[in-house]
Amino acid sequence: MAMKTALLDVTPLRASPAFRRLWIGRTLSGFGGQMTLVAVMFQVWRMTGSTVWTGAVGLAQALPIVVFGLFAGTVVDHGDRRRIYLIAVTGQCVCSILLAVQGFFGHTPVAAVLVLVAVQSSFVAVSGPASRSFAPRLLPPAQLAAGLALNQISFQAAMLLGPALAGLLLAWAGVGGCYLVDAITFGLAFYGAFGLPPMRPEGEAPRPGLLGVADGLAFLLRDPVVRGALLTDLAATVLAMPISLFPLINAQRFGDNPRTLGLFLSAIAVGGLLASAFSGAFTRFSRPGLVMLGAAAVWGVALAAFGLAADPWLGLAFLVLAGAADTVSVVSRGVIVQLATPDALRGRVGAAEQIVGQAGPDVGNMRAGLVASATSGPAALVSGGLLCVAAIVAIAVTAPRVRRFATAEA
Template sequence: MSLTGALVDVTPLRSSPPFRRLWLGRVFSGFGAQMTVVAVMFQVWEETRSTVWTGAVGLAQALPLVVFGLFAGSVVDRVDRRKFALLTTAGQAGCSVLLAVQGFLGDVPVVVVLGLVAVQSCFVAGGGPVARTFVPRLLPPEQLPAGLALNRIAFQGAMLLGPALGGLVLGWLGVGGCYLVDALTFGMAFYGLFGLPSMRPDGEPSRPGLRGVLDGLAFLVRAPVVRGALLTDLAATVLSMPISLFPLVNAERFGGDPRTLGLFLSAVAVGGVAASVLSGTFTRLPRPGLVMLAGSIAWGGSLTVFGLAPDPWVGLACLVLAGAADTVSVVSRGALVQLNTPDALLGRVAAAEQIVGQAGPDLGNLRGGLLAGATSGAFALASGGLLCVLAVLLVGATTPGLRRFTTEKAG
């Protein structure tokens, strides 16, 4: 494959103006969201000097996604998705404006800040699933993996650079200014959404309330490819999530050097960005199921070797490979889920995928921490990586549809 063929495929940006506008909006709003993450953590710490309160920030963000996600997904499958996205985006922007106001006022109780974060996360619980329904409607199936890879680049770019930019703005304009910049970035998000056509779900609308949620769960039970894709993600995150173990492994094997710990945290992101930039190597392949399984196995294998590596440079190389494998798996999984889900159910399945993506890493970090407390960080990492590899092999062996699914047109 030539270098041009290996680089990220930008065909979706050229061929679909609505996707291009939507992607630009995602880029800007993603940076703003990361700046708000920094500002919230800084403000809560400055007001409380308590890790309990800073930990509560994560709970305020995650709990609404888990509690309301499936119900929001059911609403996505019953209404005009463009209008719903505009509503949820307006809600998020409004919360950012209120955060900016309280930031400029100062001396606001920390529970008010957490309350605004939680309300904003309620809008994210609906905005996340509805955003995942757009790409399959804007791009042909053969371009879907490339479109998801471009979205992944936007996400990783925001994760890498957004916090640093947030720190600079925080030092310059304070917490209120940081929140205000986030609110302004929603202007680009609206630019992307207003350029979309009306997007009512195809087929029969979702039934209201709990019945619609149960219909979505029933689909997951009877759809082996989608179920297998989500189980693969759970296997990778619950069994082998490494982040909580980095400080312990650094202390056990590498003398507790903070510089090494910082490199560990960066190496996974570096690998992910590299895989995104070179995503043409796998998004152009016709079998995303096989690619996803291979990526998940590589993730578990890399973390197993990292847990056993005696040299920090070998460990860093393993983490770079793990980050690249994670991106390969995430992009391929997204393509599998969206291509194998009827449009009428896409909101509910996207909500389930969002919940898995939120809860899996948290449970994985908890599992690793508990096991490491009873054994060692190295054992928890190596055993988790091996369990991940075995679980992914089991999912692949029992789900032939994952291995056989192709994006190539028949005939």
């Protein structure tokens, strides 16, 4: 019985047909999105042979979300979120179709490809906050953690398997084929959301423009629970993000073996999948604040230990642990943010979450690279992990409401 309760809780899929359709559509769309990411990188590299241009792909994806995110959140809080989401998904689908057309016929300037990527990301800036508001309306509070864990396992599966599927499809159908598959999966995401009930925000409508953005920011600064949850995410990513250090650690300690480097990234994904598969062990716990803080601290400790590990297998084990801790923290943080945020503000708060999730890892990887250039790769990992733990302890001490936050069943 104990093992059964520790496994992934699929009750939301059984209990809510609307959530089930939405989850299936978004899961398949996640695989399509990973295929497009790989295809764009591959196409831009083939067109330019320049790492500057391949780096610009990430910039084209991130900038619209960071720049337009809070404004998009205000839009989401103004109207029927289901309708807004369907419009945004349609926009993403059209961009994928245009990418497929240029992929099949070729001779497109690389700048035009990046513009299409940026436009598609602008629609993501809208669809992301809208979709984050659905689960609390479709599921009772007792099932929300399980629903978010299901979302997380689909995300982890797409991250792990999507690039491999993209590689096979690139070899068979080229970049145009990858983009076309992505467009089809957006159609499935549209179908998954089409049957949802209307999702108009509950409560007072936001003020227009910058005033609505200011109200959202004021809530983030004023509410200690939501603020503490987002600060926990920033502490974990900005202070301890390890990805940019993997090539250096691999070269210094493991002979610059490309197979080891690939395993570093896979290990984090495997840890995330394992945590999602056994998410019943923490989604049924009624104190998500404690779970989030503890998992974020384990993330920091595991990465510091990876920085000290001389044996590659021991290092991979620490990365698996870090990936599992990250998933536990992400799911628990999502529960806290969703339950602590009034429905009228969920679009703007979801946009802030999306911005933090987009910008935090990029800033963290930059911080790690700068520290490593001044010291060493292991020093950057260890110092980042310990700083993360110190920040989590500070949040736990100064924001007791985060520690004490409990679901309705507590």
